Amino acid sequence: MDLLYTLVFTVFPYLCLTTFVVGHGYRYVTDRFGWNARSSEFLEKKALLPGSVLFHWGIVFTFLGHAGGLLIPQRVFDFFGIDSQTHLTIAYWSGLAVGLAAFVGVLLLLRRRLTHPRVQAVNRLNDTITIGALVVVVGAGIFNVIFGHFNVLVTVAPWIRGIVTFTPDAMLMETVPLSYKIHVIAAWTLLGFSPFSRLVHIWSLPLTYFFRSHILFRRRVPTPWAPRSIR
Amino acid sequence: MKIKAQYAMVLNLDKCIGCHTCSIPCKNVWTNREGAEYMWFNNVECKPGIGYPKRWENQEVYRGGWEMRRGGLRLKAGGRLHKGLNIFHNPDLPTIDDYYEPWNYDYARLIESPQRKHQPSVRPHSRLTGEPIKLKWGPNWEDDLAGLGETGAGDANFKNLEIATYLQFRNVFMFWLPRLCEHCLNPACVASCPSGALYKRDEDGIVLVDQERCRGWRYCVSGCPYKKVYFNWKTGRAEKCIFCYPRIEAGLTTLCAHSCVGRIRYVGVLLYDADRIAETAAVASDQAVYPAHLEILLDPNDPDVERRAAAQGIAPNMLAAAKRSPTYALIKAWRLALPLHPEFRTLPMVWYVPPLSPVSSQVEPSRELDTIDHMRIPMTYLANLLTAGDEAPVRTALKRLSAVRQYMRTQRVEKGSDTEVLDAVGLDEETVGKMYRLLALARLEDRFVLPTKPVQDNDNYARQGCCGFGQAV
Numbered sequence: 048m049d050l051l052y053t054l055v056f057t058v059f060p061y062l063c064l065t066t067f068v069v070g071h072g073y074r075y076v077t078d079r080f081g082w083n084a085r086s087s088e089f090l091e092k093k094a095l096l097p098g099s100v101l102f103h104w105g106i107v108f109t110f111l112g113h114a115g116g117l118l119i120p121q122r123v124f125d126f127f128g129i130d131s132q133t134h135l136t137i138a139y140w141s142g143l144a145v146g147l148a149a150f151v152g153v154l155l156l157l158r159r160r161l162t163h164p165r166v167q168a169v170n171r172l173n174d175t176i177t178i179g180a181l182v183v184v185v186g187a188g189i190f191n192v193i194f195g196h197f198n199v200l201v202t203v204a205p206w207i208r209g210i211v212t213f214t215p216d217a218m219l220m221e222t223v224p225l226s227y228k229i230h231v232i233a234a235w236t237l238l239g240f241s242p243f244s245r246l247v248h249i250w251s252l253p254l255t256y257f258f259r260s261h262i263l264f265r266r267r268v269p270t271p272w273a274p275r276s277i278r
Numbered sequence: 279m280k281i282k283a284q285y286a287m288v289l290n291l292d293k294c295i296g297c298h299t300c301s302i303p304c305k306n307v308w309t310n311r312e313g314a315e316y317m318w319f320n321n322v323e324c325k326p327g328i329g330y331p332k333r334w335e336n337q338e339v340y341r342g343g344w345e346m347r348r349g350g351l352r353l354k355a356g357g358r359l360h361k362g363l364n365i366f367h368n369p370d371l372p373t374i375d376d377y378y379e380p381w382n383y384d385y386a387r388l389i390e391s392p393q394r395k396h397q398p399s400v401r402p403h404s405r406l407t408g409e410p411i412k413l414k415w416g417p418n419w420e421d422d423l424a425g426l427g428e429t430g431a432g433d434a435n436f437k438n439l440e441i442a443t444y445l446q447f448r449n450v451f452m453f454w455l456p457r458l459c460e461h462c463l464n465p466a467c468v469a470s471c472p473s474g475a476l477y478k479r480d481e482d483g484i485v486l487v488d489q490e491r492c493r494g495w496r497y498c499v500s501g502c503p504y505k506k507v508y509f510n511w512k513t514g515r516a517e518k519c520i521f522c523y524p525r526i527e528a529g530l531t532t533l534c535a536h537s538c539v540g541r542i543r544y545v546g547v548l549l550y551d552a553d554r555i556a557e558t559a560a561v562a563s564d565q566a567v568y569p570a571h572l573e574i575l576l577d578p579n580d581p582d583v584e585r586r587a588a589a590q591g592i593a594p595n596m597l598a599a600a601k602r603s604p605t606y607a608l609i610k611a612w613r614l615a616l617p618l619h620p621e622f623r624t625l626p627m628v629w630y631v632p633p634l635s636p637v638s639s640q641v642e643p644s645r646e647l648d649t650i651d652h653m654r655i656p657m658t659y660l661a662n663l664l665t666a667g668d669e670a671p672v673r674t675a676l677k678r679l680s681a682v683r684q685y686m687r688t689q690r691v692e693k694g695s696d697t698e699v700l701d702a703v704g705l706d707e708e709t710v711g712k713m714y715r716l717l718a719l720a721r722l723e724d725r726f727v728l729p730t731k732p733v734q735d736n737d738n739y740a741r742q743g744c745c746g747f748g749q750a751v
């Protein structure tokens with residue numbers, strides 16, 4: 048039993064994290080031309096609007112919620128006068144709102160991807176898998192919010208913190224219900240898969256646009272790292 | 279004063295015969311790929327008409343280019359924050375239906391058909407989905423005014439004109455407008471790109487998309503008011519006219535210009551003051567943009583300009599080409615060429631000599647030059663197209679064109695020299711001689727004055743496959 052837990056909740060997450068980090072580096076170096084959002088708005092604009100907007104805003108805030116709720120220890124919240132119960136209530140309602148948005152959005156995106164002939168024409172198996180995986184992860188997540196009512200602050204949260212601080216403790220997951228286990232395992236899988244999918248666009252979030260000048264000039268200069276022959 | 283050099287093109291609409299030859303080599307060389315079938319870096323539109331993509335000139339629809347808002351120059355589609363908030367679905371993006379859905383014919387049916395009572399026929403199939411499609415729109419759908427009765431009213435250049443009058447058969451007029459990327463001095467596409475993938479080449483002003491930096495946020499497509507950035511639906515990246523830079527670097531002109539049957543295209547170097555771009559694009563009224571744009575184009579024969587340009591590192595051969603530039607002559611020295619829609623405020627660098635047209639028969643003008651106001655193509659229409667509605671510069675250009683014809687006629691036919699007609703438009707005999715040579719004879723060596731790039735490396739073999747739109751890393 049212990050071995051199984053170690054494999055699933057320690058070894059597997061680290062495997063996924065490694066693929067995540069190394070995979071992004073590998074993809075960036077070998078396939079920069081393929082590194083983009085692969086927008087399909089040009090082919091289909093109407094159905095994209097509700098799907099993409101709901102999904103993205105939902106998932107972005109879900110991301111932030113997870114980061115804030117799971118990575119920051121309860122001690123810190125206590126210090127600011129937010130006890131464990133209040134924390135869970137906040138997590139419940141905000142999670143419900145953004146999670147539902149993301150879930151409805153991703154379902155709309157899935158439907159669009161499977162039914163619209165033009166989107167089908169540019170679809171790759173990879174895209175379907177990505178959306179499918181998101182449906183599972185977000186779906187399990189929203190199921191937990193609505194039906195789970197399980198205190199993650201003393202189980203899943205410290206387990207995640209243990210992994211990112213390299214002090215993993217797989218047994219923290221022992222009492223966690225199955226639906227939560229499915230959610231985290233699917234999420235780690237998606238994380239490991241993401242460097243090889245269109246999800247790489249997340250890391251290209253163009254923050255520099257807010258600070259740079261409008262018009263850009265580029266001069267041809269020899270790049271020291273280019274092969275000698277084309278410098 | 280920060281002097282920069284830039285290639286500019288002038289198209290003499292008076293001579294465009296609408297043959298579309300220019301579009302073909304461009305298509306064959308640059309956009310003959312999957313995902314790019316619908317793209318025409320160079321296309322020829324028949325005016326009046328709504329063009330390609332449909333209604334591109336109407337910025338109420340696509341919200342491209344710049345506008346003066348809250349006392350400053352802003353992107354019409356909204357600033358950085360607005361773009362950030364709408365990045366998941368760009369409301370201003372055209373879809374492929376605004377251009378046309380590309381198609382193929384199943385020609386195999388013609389040869390594989392068994393013997394039947396009726397001839398086999400071919401049907402169009404979408405290049406996107408492979409399904410049979412009904413053709414309702416396509417490239418050059420409006421050529422030779424086809425469908426004008428239906429689409430004509432959507433032409434934005436009819437502003438302040440009674441459209442119904444010009445849709446009547448006896449008043450109808452027509453000319454062609456070949457279009458390519460304007461390689462603007464203040465490009466809205468560059469300003470709209472969140473990734474910083476679009477840029478202007480410092481040495482010659484050509485605007486390019488870095489294919490490895492483009493992340494497919496698609497704001498350049500909607501940001502360009504001329505709709506000259508295209509979205510490759512296969513690769514998910516933006517592509518645009520590259521001003522044939524691999525040819526330009528070798529001292530050859532662009533494919534569209536070289537192949538032009540009417541010999542209407544001129545390519546040459548212009549010097550401009552880069553420090554004054556911001557203030558030029560931000561002048562108060564739309565009609566003031568054209569004169570302000572002229573202001574920042576510098577006289578390459580002015581010794582002061584020449585000295586500073588050399589000191590600021592403009593290559594000697596670039597400077598020499600600027601001095602002989604046909605585009606400088608047509609744009610600034612003679613005021614024959616005008617910018618396309620200066621009110622978009624991107625400061626375009628592809629300019630147009632307005633077309634003369636037949637005189638309407640109802641009037642009998644006393645003097646030749648007065649015919650200008652009675653030509654078939656309404657002055658207001660041309661002014662809406664080229665000078666944000668200011669008729670004076672259009673009138674000057676047309677009068678000068680007409681004067682050159684008239685003067686040459688007195689010389690050739692009447693064996694005299696009618697300098698009176700020249701005085702009226704402020705030209706002298708020497709200048710008219712040059713105009714005649716450039717506009718009418720239009721020799722290759724006069725139309726294209728391009729320096730070869732100084733050799734930066736001698737390893738072109740190793741560069742193979744490193745530029746263009748390939749999958750190369």
Ligand code: HEM
Binds near residue numbers: 107156177178181367
């Ligand atoms: C952080 C900022 C993000 C930005 C700026 C962004 C931007 C975009 C854009 C522009 C598209 C193309 C939409 C189109 O025109 O077709 C897209 C698609 C997509 N994004 Fe994001 N995204 C972000 C975050 C995320 C996150 C966190 C996820 C999931 C974990 C995600 C998953 C997807 C998916 C699955 C699609 C494909 C939608 C479809 O066409 O079916 N994105 N994103």
Ligand code: SF4
Binds near residue numbers: 458467505
């Ligand atoms: S015309 Fe060309 S340079 Fe100008 S905004 Fe459009 S794409 Fe950019």
Ligand code: SF4
Binds near residue numbers: 297301456537
């Ligand atoms: S090749 Fe020249 S004359 Fe023919 S359509 Fe193009 S620009 Fe006009």
